[in-house]
Amino acid sequence: MTDVAVDPAERGAARVRWIRSRMPLLAAARAQFAESRPFSGHRIGMSLHLEPKTAVLLETLAAGGAEIVATGNHGSTQDDVVAFLRGQGMTVFGARDDTLEQHHAHVAAVVDAEPDILLDNGADLAALVAERGLAARIVGGTEETTSGGDRLRGELAGRIPFPVVVINDSLLKAIGENKHAVGQSVVESFMRLTNLMVPGRRFVVAGYGWCGRGVAHYLRQFGGKVAVVEVDELKAFEAALDGFRVGGPEQLNGDLARWGEVFITATGHPDILTPTFFDAVADGAVLANCGHFPWEIDVAALKAGAASVERLDDAIERIGLPDGRHVILLAEGRMMNLAGREPKGNSLESMDLGFLLQSLSLERVARDAASLRVGAQPVPDDIDREIARRMLAAMGADR
Incomplete structure (x- = not known):
């Protein structure tokens, strides 16, 4: 045809x-x-x-x-x-x-x-x-x-x-769009882009604002094991009462870096995943961002220190690290639900x-x-x- x-x-x-x-x-x-x-x-x-x-x-x-x-x-x-x-x-x-x-x-x-x-x-x-x-x-x-x-x-x-x-x-937007729509679309995009399973997989969500809340809750509803990284004590307290494992930046660059299999940034702030994190992260981890600016993952530093960069798909890169480990980067660190393949958004x-x-x-x-x-x-x-x-x-x- x-x-x-x-x-x-x-x-x-x-x-x-x-x-x-x-x-x-x-x-x-x-x-x-x-x-x-x-x-x-x-x-x-x-x-x-x-x-x-x-x-x-x-x-x-x-x-x-x-x-x-x-x-x-x-x-x-x-x-x-x-x-x-x-x-x-x-x-x-x-x-x-x-x-x-x-x-x-x-x-x-x-x-x-x-x-x-x-x-x-x-x-x-x-x-x-x-x-x-x-x-x-x-x-x-x-x-x-x-x-x-x-x-x-x-x-x-x-x-x-x-x-x-x-x-x-707007609280109306926070509930309807950020928590529920972003939460749904980010989890959907992860599954669509990678074709990986959510149930039983270990996820670390950086940020427990409205978008981070939604991502964490929807991942758990699909059967994921979820930890939250949050610097605000009240939001961290809320995440703990919501039943999530909770840590701060030290844990993100330490125990959680080794525990997580997928890391999703949702803070709106720069330099969340940095060289300190890259030095500690587990082999094969998937890195993704859903914040507006592509600055939460320090992609420039990641690639500058890489032993190899291989594009596996238009939205998937395999970054080889000098010590033999590798990480997977989705959508070049941009908003994965709008910058990835066949984007649907909210x-x-x-x-x-x-x-x-x-x-x-x-x-x-x-x-x-x-x-x-x-x-x-x-x-x-x-x-x-x-x-x-x-x-x-x-x-x-x-x-």
């Missing part, structure tokens, strides 16, 4: 059709925005994973009158979705095989297009706007991640003179909820930025509660 080439835009359109059909919250918002047009006269600059669910979000914003200029995040862009969005008249930069330098150039291109509202992921747009002294032209924006929220409150504190609603500060229902949070928060920024304080802040409580009501109704939770 002869393979028939499929136009990327057509493939993207087909994938988006399925996703769109299963996102009723965004469908209702899209119809509402088409009437109210809250984004008329606004250009929204976006840096967010470009995959089918994001395409439905952008359709929703465009229905409300927004002009869209967008790029993805490094390593997770899906080319057929880019082709589809360009066919819808949106300005979209980026490709899956972009280098980090090319990605930074695409972020700069979004800023160069002079958006007045930012839809950010990891605070890349906000940081560049601040660096270039362009903040005065920004009405406000949203930030998707904990990592980006940390940057806004840390290195960018006092440099962002406009409101930024941090979607990940569940449709969770992203319907999460992207409705984005949509209504952006609507609040566009219509009433003056009601919001300057800088990073959580989703307004009335938006959280309204979406909770809509999600419960969509789930049929009363049945």
Whole structure:
């Protein structure tokens, strides 16, 4: 049988059709925005994973009158979705095989297009706007991640003179998307990428925030033996009461390095798995990350000190260590559930909820930025509660 080439835009359109059909919250918002047009006269600059669910979000914003200029995040862009969005008249930069330098150039291109509202992921747009002294032209924006929220409150504190609603500060998102959707998708991605068994295997999860909680719980539900590494005493206490083995950085670089068979980082912070860990880790261990930035595993140091690097698959590398041990690295240390082979990301229902949070928060920024304080802040409580009501109704939770 002869393979028939499929136009990327057509493939993207087909994938988006399925996703769109299963996102009723965004469908209702899209119809509402088409009437109210809250984004008329606004250009929204976006840096967010470009995959089918994001395409439905952008359709929703465009229905409300927004002009869209967008790029993805490094390593997770899906080319057929880019082709589809360009066919819808949106300005979209980026490709899956972009280098980090090319990605930074695409972020700069979004800023160069002079958006007045930012839809950010990891605070890349906000940081560049601040660096270039362009903040005065920004009405406000949203930030998707904990990592980006940390940057806004840390290195960018006092440099962002406009409101930024941090979607990940929402308890609704923490429960629905981070704990349950990330937990599910990371475990699913581990099984899909490696084809290894979860039951009986020893896993070490670094970080017991909402994402780490979800990963640890879903691994255990599938029969994995799970240890948690956490530096925050209260989170470590919670993990212990939840029945997990618990340790700190010393154990991660000591007993747990030798005990674990799979290590998954979920902290949002750099340098979690470092040369000290590589010197101690058991032969054959699998290393993976689900945090936003690819800095939790020190991949550069790992490869610099390697005796050999062998690519076994587009998402699997075998790193030979000088003393004869080896480790397996998944997705080059990037987000394994979005940067790996055949990425699916979080569940449709969770992203319907999460992207409705984005949509209504952006609507609040566009219509009433003056009601919001300057800088990073959580989703307004009335938006959280309204979406909770809509999600419960969509789930049929009363049945």
